Amino acid sequence: MFRLTSDATVNSIVIKDGGLLVFGDDKDGSRNITLRTRYILIKDGGALHIGAENCRYKSKATIALYGKSDEGESMPTFGKKFIGVEAGGTLELHGAQKASWTLLVRTLNSSGLTFGSHAFEKDFSRGLNVRVIDQDTAKILEIERFDTHEYHNESRRLQKFLRDQDPGRIVAIAVGDSAVKSLLQGTIQMIQDRLGSKLIQGLGYRQAWALVGVIDGGSTSCNESVRNYENHSSGGKALAQREFYTVDGQKFSVTAYSEWIEGVSLSGFRVEAVDGVKLHLLDDVSSWKPGDQIVVASTDYSMYQAEEFTLLPCPKCNRFQVKVKETPQFLHMGEIIDGVDMRAEVGILTQNIVIRGEMEDSCYAENQCQFFDYDTFGGHVLIKKNFTSVHLSHVELKHMGQQHLGRYPVHFHLCGDVDYKGGYRHATFVDGLSIHHSFSRCITVHGTNGLLIKDTIGFDTLGHCFFLEDGIEQRNTLFHNLGLLTKPGTLLPTDRNNSMCTTMREKVFGNYIPVPATDCMAVSTFWIAHPNNNLINNAAAGSQDAGIWYLFHKEPTGESSGLQLLAKPELTPLGIFYNNRVHSSFKAGLFIDKGVKTTNASAADPREYLCLDNSARFRPHQDADPEKPRVAALIDRLIAFKNNDNGAWVRGGDIVIQNSAFADNGIGLTFASDGSFPSDEGSSQEVSESLFVGESRNYGFQGGQNKYVGTGGIDQKPRTLPRNRTFPIRGFQIYDGPIHVTRCTFKQYVPTPDRHTSAIGFLMKNSWQITPRNNISLVKFGPHVSLNVFFGKPGPWFEDCELDGDKNSIFHDTDGSVTGYKDAYVGRIDNYLIRHPSCVNVTKWNAVVCSGNYAQVYVQTWSTQNLTMTITRDEYPAYPMVLRGINQKATFPQYQPVIMLEKGYTIHWNGPAPKTAFLYLINFNKNDWIRVGLCYPSNTSFQVTFGFLQRHNGSLSKMEEYEPLHSLEELQRKQSERKFYFDSSTGLLFLYLKAKSHRDGHSYCSSQGCERVKIQAATDSKDISNCMAKAYPQYYRKPSALKPMPSMLKGLCQGCGTRQVVFTSDPHKSYLPVQFQSPSQAETQRGDLSVISINGTDFTFRSEGVLLLIVDACSVPFRLTEKKVFSFADVSLMEEYLKTSIPPRSIVLLSTRGEIKQLNISDSLVSLGLAKPANLYNKGSTIFLGFSGNFKPSWTKLFTSPAREGLGLLEQFVPLQLDGYGCPRAGTVRRRDLELLKQTSKAH
Template sequence: MMMMMMSYLLYKVGWFLILNLSALFAACPDQDPNLHLWNPGHNKEHQVNIGHNRKLLLSSSATVHSIRIFDGGKLVISNNNEETIVLRTRSILIEDGGELHIGSEDCPFQKNVTIILYGRSDEETEGLHSYFGLKYIGVSRGGTLELHGAHKLSWTFLNSTLHPGGMSEGGYYFERSWGHRGIIVHVINRIGEVIHSDRFDTYKSKDESKRLAEYLDRVKDGMIISVAVNDEGSANLDDFAKNALSKLGSKYFRHLGFRHPWSFITVKGSPESSSEDHVIYQGARGSAAAKVFKLFHSPHGNHFTVGSTSEWVQVRPKVTVTIDMHVNSTILQLVDDARTWKPGDVIFVASTDYSMHQAEEFQLLHCPECRPNQVKIQGKAKYLHTGKEIDGVDMRAEVGLLSRNIVIMGEMEDHCYGDNACKFFEFDTVGGHIKMGVGFKAAHIEGVELKHMGQQSMGHYPIHFHMTGDLDEKGGYHPPTYVKGVSIHESFSRCVTIHGSNGLLVKDVIGYKILGHCFFTEDGPEERNTFDHCLGLLVKAGTLLPSDRDSKMCRSIKEGVYPGYIPKPRQDCNAVSTFWIANPNNNLINCSAAGSEETGFWFIFHHVPTGPSEGMYSPGYSEHVPLGKFTNNRAHSNYRAGMMIDNGVKTTEANVMDKRPFLSLVGARYSPHKGADPHKPREPAIIKNYIAYKNQDHGAWLRGGDVWLENCQFADNGIGLTLASGGTFPDDDGAKQEVKNSLFVGESENRGTQMAENLVWGPSGLDHSGRVLPKGVTFPIRGMQIYDGPINVENCTFRKFAALDGRHTSAIGFRFNNSWQTCPNNNVTRITFQDVPITSRVFFGEPGPWFHHLDLDGDKTTILHDVDGSVSQFPGAYVVKHDNWLLRHSDCIDVPDWRSAICSGHYAQVYIQARRPANLKMKMIKDEYSNKPLYLKGALGKHSHYQQYQPVVMLQKGYTVHWDGPAPQEVTLWLINFNQNDWIRVGLCYPQGSTFNIISDIHNRLSKRTFKTGSFLRTQQMDNLDRGHPSRGYYFFDEDTGLLFLKVKAHKKREAFAFCSSAGCERIKIKASIPKTSRISDCAMKAYPKYSEMPTVDVPMPQRIPTEQLTTNDHFLEVKLESYQTRFFHIRQDLAYVDINGRKFYHADDGMQIVVIDGQSGKVVDNRSFRNAILRGIPVHVENYVASMKNNSITLITSKGQIISERPWNKVLTQLGATNVKLKDKLVFVGFKGDFQPEWVKLVVGEEVAKLHEVLPIPVVNKLKL
């Protein structure tokens, strides 16, 4: 019985051991007992074949010619060697059941191994494979590649700002500006530690002066004391404080003046040790700094320097206190636990400025004193790297790990050689590469460092999945294929290329110093791939595709270019991107594009699949497929844009009709729909929690379709966000772009550092202090740029946008030099402004730098709908360009600072297409303002077979259209944004003797079908135009004036954001037979005043939001001034008044009335009348009155009766800002007494009437000059 029990126990134990050993062998591939030790030594001629189920364990360094693993063969790298295993080979080919293993998912490789791929491209066919090429690890059909390095944190963020030159280990850095006024004191012990600090606001209170003296008295002898002024500290200094500092050794503290910079360092009890600096404040236009640095020796023999700087940089104060321990090392504070990073590892810290080249590399040092989220680096930073949220935007620098214990690298020559793009690169670009081909069995790559990989030739990239189909469970891969925890640096072509492959997981992968697009999807059909927590930076141009190339490469490379054609860089090329996504149905989560020569994230469209993927989807599929997840991504330090959704690639070879090279950039439009079917409902592309900062041009440029942004942050971009649809028609009618619950910052406290790499350094708009700027010093920074439409901006905050005299910064702006349409359904609502002067909320542009002549059609038709009045204070109002009288009425209010007017009304667009000829300039006149025409050139090129003019119009009004040449023989009027029953009357100019064939139709742009709905008959009476119905309309041709009149009316219902009705676009088509002798068709001289109309206001102006209900201190003051004469038969009566926010000041006597307003508060401080007798006889009274006004006073002046214009009193108008004063009987004037002249100062004169209606910004603030 006992023997049976023993046998049973031994049986159980045996099975237990077998099962556990089997599990161990399965988890750790190098523990497999079937492996045979293999140490081939070093022989560059040795062509290794591992097949026929041979299983080898490499445990020492080796050099061979090549390795082929096939037919059940397996090569495993030993995980037991203390020394690094270095395997040098020209190539490793894995196919037909072959396997290469370094660690496993459950048993990561812990030692060190380096695979070096060597060879030259000019060694004839040595080692050249027909599919994989040279210097490769190739995984073909049936092959398995398992690379699993040690688990390490891939990348994280700085959690404390890293300043240039420090902060060194044990050092200290203190910096304050506004909000930290007074005397700043630091107490430091003899080993360089700050043991206490405090601030004493001796500007505000004498109590603070006494507290300062008591504080210094309590400091023990022998302690180091640093004292400095920030902002202002002299106003309430008393003798207590002055005596205390003098006792410590100060010579200048007793004599501190207003805003004097002053710094002082001493040792308590040793006044002779004091160091001190003091300078005089230079005013708002100058700078002054008091700097002190003092070297100390610690009791342990070390030395350290205490530095103190007190300064004014023009209008910005700053105090800085530093302690430098003179140790060539720095401790970084990180967000995450970095204990997996080891001494000797190499890391980088990304740029947090415009230049991506401010990224820096460091080696880690041993740091027993570091906390889990700290590391010690050798050396000090050259640049500032932000480690905190600034102005509400997360600008923390990425910190990434380059070192891994599995290294695969190309062996490189000292310089470029042969035919390897040496025209563009001085260094060797023929690196190694890893490529997975169709039918591979398994591939999992993690914990690997790839260095000097990729080649400047097609198909050879650090990691490349080539036409491998579905790589997840859908393709039969268990577990799904992945690339995780890989650092790719100094790559000569891309990072990870996904070509004709789907469902790949790319996670925690870094691309650093890369040529060409980094994370790259190639042909268009690549879908369901996920890029999770990937980081790319220092991405530079490469030669492979037109989109990879910079300007020099674009012009120089002739391959694929039609003979004689020279590619245009900014049109055909210049698009290198960190993430190049050729199909929207991919996921990008937690990724960062931290520096590219062009763009961070670019969604690009292949109308049809290209290359070997040709035919994989129907034309247009990629433009309609819904967007995958795009969440928690960030982009900074890019040139063109942080993110783009726009453009496609040319999918045909160069030919005589289109000479551009294959895959060069072309136009494309994105309109996501369910199932990628434009006939099915729209499915918005959702972009969540996106952060874009320090991108020189755009934070994001997104063209759609429904593209919606939620909870995004934009800061310090040239232009924060542009949402675009189409320049003529949106390609997805009914869609809109919108941004909600997002933050825009114009000029954050991340000011950058003045140095050679930052080429554009200039003054800040808010305080004139120096900062790095995105483009030119005069570039008009904008937060939200309105373009095309319809768009919706809702519940967004705009912070720190402030214009300068010479730089038109604005929170909301428009795309300038714009030929295209502007939709009247561009809506803004629930907008908050913080540190944005009301004058800088919106800007419509003016001729000058960057805006050029501002005379293109889109420049003239800009319009913005302020739904709730949060921008203009007038709920429901439209803000229009100030000189577009098609959109204005008599009650509109001018906003001079914005170059705009606030109006009310119902607005739509009419597209006027002209054929035969198609090169005319059009003049459009509103009948109510016949002397204020709008001139349009057309949106299309001069060589187009038709021209399209796209004015915005006020509905229920009459207009006439004229030409600068013979009238076009065909005109089509498109009713755009017309609701059912909306109408306008249009008179088009034709020569006498013209005859017409006019029909109405509906054109469905999606199905491209058109059906006729009615025809028009001629009538001899204008009134009959109102008697038409959908199938029968009337036209009236007045041959005396040459005007053909039509009533253009919408009969169909329209969706909220659609340009056209639900049935299609309603149109009226006019075909004219015109006498051949006709000349210029401009009927304006004959048309008016015959068809002039009295201006009427159909939609009353909304009530202004009362000042007390506003959430900001600055606001608009509405002023209306009128001086006019009424006539009733032979009786004439003169009237004049000033209206201020609805409060009227009537002018009783003939002469002049002056209402004075405090420019700071907006309150009326005085109202004075001067009769004509005074103006005629004692004009000095007026002069003395004006002289007695306080500076910063707004003056509202009206005249009544016949003004006395020849007398010297009128020079006060010049003193208050008027120019070219030429008076008439009636006068109204908005003036200003002060040291500058605001935009809104204006004089209007007339014989019988003079009027002004505008809003003035309160408080009145001077724009600083550049």
């Protein structure tokens, strides 16, 4: 054994044959040991130990891996700059335990101040420049300039301006150029009296003077400075500065200055946070220490708003607080907004065991310097099969990874089973790692099963971060990991951005130029190449493309290529997916779709190996056997917000999403199955018990590479946008089918003059089918949903809105919760294939609501490129539907119109009639029928056959020949038989499509197979086959409704919408929804009520005064302990009550109504959570949330508005039974996440 006790630099280290390298430690953790080496190789009984799991390392240990890519030897398999573990090797690194990451629980504002900082500087701003600052919030209230040099009236205006200021206001004044020529004595006196100035009386011509004071604060509150002026060469700055605290406890300074610089007069102001900014956090972070580095995630669309901070000493911080040195540049949300948890993730980067790569100052040699101007040749840790033991906990890895395959910060390489199944008594794990500022992924799981990755952070890395590589990795568990700022890299096509994709063509065939959107651009924080893995409590907080991407390999790839999989990824049931959050990614928060190309580039397919591929379809079945029952994939508790395109895009067989929330996404959720038929016959997708918010009160923050800004939301305020101003925001997007939306709530979908915004919408520019079996039930729309559904209109993004899928958009409103008409179908307003005279038009939706029974007919033709089909219902010949077909250039065009059953239709073409056509009965129940007449030249002869097609193998069964009849009347009498009638006078071949067999569940076809009619036509005619002119009016029928239109429902939908009010990432905790409705003076006079609502229970008050509600903070469900109303005359009684009568562990909710000249309760509110007495003078409205107890929670807040103004609607979610409240223990809180983690460990 060798015990390292001091710094050392060596060329390399090989530990083998029982060798043991241990880093020395001591009781007080005072050692600081750095080992520099080109590599460390551990094998054949060798071991490296820094600390142990039950005896953690206390000192500082650093392994610095040095060397350049173009110098020194390269070791087989491992390369350069590595820690490698081969068979028989042991690597045990265990640093001091620290909380890995948590969430903000109070919003961190840009500059650290609620209303931002203020900075102003200007030359020759003559006179007295003035700022008025709110003493409680640091908000700039007024900006003025008074030219008291030139005009006496300006002096009088300044005098009145100061007279009108409320006591306690902060005033800053700075001279620009000169201010005294017309400065009246009365104004001087006013400045002395109200601001305590001692220098204004003697101020001379062009003297620089600055003051910061408090209205009626006297001379002790005033700081001022003056500098003499002699000539243009005069210098020196008159600087005045004072420091204050907000009611939230943030220290800030107000600075005014005036100076002459080389004959130029400058004046300016600054209002800024000082002495650090305090962060309020969800969990105990007492393990974080001064000097540690942390990262705070973006809570906007751009991942580049993530920020790093250094912790400062903070003796007054409790265990849920830290103070940071740097000033925040962006806003980081720390609230539950509109019921959705948008609180920023905050992670620790500093650990006391560090593995880092030593870097050059810039990129060099063959290290993709055309894409990176910095050195990307970092260190790496590589673990190979049959290691003896590997456990890494609380280790920092910085400048790790290389832009070369197989060189990652942590890489488990073809290790097989690394848990009990692989013979390891102590299952392998990585826990509490912080991987940051690294150059190739975070953790790569390659051909490895049963690994636990827990509490690990991956920040500012290149390429997929948490990466499952070859499509064979299973049973791995990712628990409570955080990945953010996942940037593009070069290794695989899916890692690349646009420019990398089109530039890197060495591995394509010939002159092929990759298409970035379809070949590349899939960078994901969690890249899950096999569904049989577990994701619990993870956060994907910003990636170029996707947060979590499940993809499906057709066969093993890479070094696993050729291995026979017992379970194919496409067919394998999904592992556990519970309580994950995804935000700040462009393509999607969660993406379940596609695979990678598993063949090399060739003339037949010139794309690069492992580029993105669209052939895979997820269809989970028991034992991965398609002949066994389907197993629904469960996505339980997903929070997706601020993703530019989709909160979630999900394609597959049976998939259920529940207990989830989608907010501020371009599109909340899209379900997809497949184009013509679902790949997994009988499957469907469902979302239930979920919340969709169009545009929340998280307005975002410009900058940090946010691309899109405009107005929106219920208040039409400026905000960041997911796409440009014309993009049609949608909550749930219907595509393919069948889908089911039930017990969901939609809120805040408000259009703007530039765009449509709807709760429910459809995939735009859709050429594929949409099934009428899509259904929606028990949904609820909030008051700020202008369009429950929208079918699109020609214009930006929709283009001409004339593709086949656009025209056939439809869904079934089973209970009327969307339209008000029970058992109704909703389609596009111009679709006359589905109409009858009693249908109801909803013009603003571009929709029609109809009763009836509906199905689809799937028409496929052979060898008829660019053929357009026109289908007309006999009742509406003036309104035909023209279908372009799916991929007009295909050899076998296909058309899939939705039709009303028990009606007659004719079909026509814009070219010669197809000689071979197939008609499939799609979504027909037994005995459902339609009559069709297909247009052909009058001299055509036919062979018409029926059969059941088995889609999985293409076989046909129960073939029958159709026989011709001599009249349509005879055909109508024999519609159940296999007969056809050709009317040569009109050119129409008539036959009935009638389902003979039962259809099960969501299957598109019958239980016997797809009922299919094949028409073989013999004709030499090249004429266009359009029989419309001859068909009508001969075959016209008067429109009728076969199913009566229901009456419109009355009243609110009972039991509709999700039963959950709040969706958080800590579902084991209880949050109390509280809303305040605070009207303005005008609204009060109009009779509007003032309301405090607690968990949906309204407490209203009409008379002027104060409503006070006291709630027990320890009771779930909530328990109101006191309700009191105080008139303004009884304010003194209220003050006494607040000081003496509120029980400990109580939540205090206070709201005023009416004009308040002086609410003398400021001192009482300090005892309930404010950092200082607030100015409650001359307020329009006051709202306060406080807590009675020894603990000061982060959620205590004060809101005030100016005289005559209200505060409108305010919403807060107050946590119950917090640790700091001191609540009596009410039993163990059930932690579903920990139960699932335990379940996975047993499975391992």
